[in-house]
Amino acid sequence: MRVMGVDPGLTRCGLGAVEGRPGAPLSLVAVGVVRTAAGDELGARLVGIEAGIEQWLDDVRPDAVAVERVFAQHNVRTVMGTAQAAGIAVLCAARRGLPVALHTPSEVKAAITGSGTADKKQIGAMVTRLLRLSEMPRPADAADALALAICHVWRGGAQHRLAEAVARASRKGVRP
Amino acid sequence: MRVMGVDPGLTRCGLGAVEGRPGAPLSLVAVGVVRTAAGDELGARLVGIEAGIEQWLDDVRPDAVAVERVFAQHNVRTVMGTAQAAGIAVLCAARRGLPVALHTPSEVKAAITGSGTADKKQIGAMVTRLLRLSEMPRPADAADALALAICHVWRGGAQHRLAEAVARASRKGVRP
Numbered sequence: 001m002r003v004m005g006v007d008p009g010l011t012r013c014g015l016g017a018v019e020g021r022p023g024a025p026l027s028l029v030a031v032g033v034v035r036t037a038a039g040d041e042l043g044a045r046l047v048g049i050e051a052g053i054e055q056w057l058d059d060v061r062p063d064a065v066a067v068e069r070v071f072a073q074h075n076v077r078t079v080m081g082t083a084q085a086a087g088i089a090v091l092c093a094a095r096r097g098l099p100v101a102l103h104t105p106s107e108v109k110a111a112i113t114g115s116g117t118a119d120k121k122q123i124g125a126m127v128t129r130l131l132r133l134s135e136m137p138r139p140a141d142a143a144d145a146l147a148l149a150i151c152h153v154w155r156g157g158a159q160h161r162l163a164e165a166v167a168r169a170s171r172k173g174v175r176p
Numbered sequence: 177m178r179v180m181g182v183d184p185g186l187t188r189c190g191l192g193a194v195e196g197r198p199g200a201p202l203s204l205v206a207v208g209v210v211r212t213a214a215g216d217e218l219g220a221r222l223v224g225i226e227a228g229i230e231q232w233l234d235d236v237r238p239d240a241v242a243v244e245r246v247f248a249q250h251n252v253r254t255v256m257g258t259a260q261a262a263g264i265a266v267l268c269a270a271r272r273g274l275p276v277a278l279h280t281p282s283e284v285k286a287a288i289t290g291s292g293t294a295d296k297k298q299i300g301a302m303v304t305r306l307l308r309l310s311e312m313p314r315p316a317d318a319a320d321a322l323a324l325a326i327c328h329v330w331r332g333g334a335q336h337r338l339a340e341a342v343a344r345a346s347r348k349g350v351r352p
């Protein structure tokens with residue numbers, strides 16, 4: 001399963017794609033950021049974010065997209081732009097009929113490090129180890145996008161195994 | 177000048193278009209709402225908002241779009257959806273190269289009623305009078321979208337008159 005993670009933001013929108021399934025080694029597909037200039041008008045910035053994400057979806061061709069769930073309690077100065085970038089990521093994926101999942105920062109931290117309160121450095125170190133990279137992806141937004149994608153592979157995997165078990169039982173004529 | 181106002185929201189996104197210029201009677205072009213079901217997935221809702229706004233832009237062909245500026249201090253339960261609907265309105269307009277303005281609720285209230293703390297009923301009553309309608313536009317989101325459009329005609333108008341004065345002075349060889 002190929003998952004594209006999005007760590008939303010207007011100035012830096014982190015994007016990272018991984019290929020994998022639960023219980024098997026993960027591999028890196030792509031990692032990077034889409035940037036827009038803080039001095040540009042909001043409309044131009046949102047158009048830039050949309051174009052960047054569309055290009056990534058064309059190149060990466062993910063099976064699913066995982067976006068960080070943004071809360072109103074986040075940094076008040078930037079939260080509106082973050083919410084709007086997240087909305088555009090969800091919109092771009094949904095327009096293509098791709099499944100979209102929203103994961104909270106603490107869900108991602110817990111999935112990757114075992115602790116919902118892990119810091120950026122810990123996340124980066126675990127992403128580097130899990131993808132067997134020679135160095136930590138930078139900036140942190142790019143590493144966070146990979147963490148989202150990995151979290152989704154593992155969480156989506158649990159649901160996927162359940163669906164498979166139900167399908168197997170149903171093929172055997174057993175009603176779940 | 178034809179202005180389309182957007183009162184953003186996921187459940188009800190108010191849309192209203194007016195034609196006018198400062199110092200002359202305003203006229204109603206169209207008013208309504210785009211609705212999405214609260215039980216639908218976020219992706220489907222954002223796709224619905226985008227499709228609704230695109231249809232309106234095709235039909236109304238505005239010269240400018242005015243969107244309510246959303247603040248993090250708004251209702252915490254709905255503010256993320258409101259911000260995302262606003263972002264999509266800005267995106268749709270910017271993709272067409274239309275000028276986009278963000279006005280705060282108190283700027284709109286002050287422009288329409290003279291008071292930055294006017295309530296919904298006062299806004300609705302003034303919109304009804306200014307557009308010479310036989311009854312108040314409903315729901316309130318639709319009336320608010322018209323108020324945004326009117327606010328923009330008047331505020332944009334002041335800038336437009338300044339630009340005209342500068343152009344006239346320059347034609348006469350006077351440096352502003």
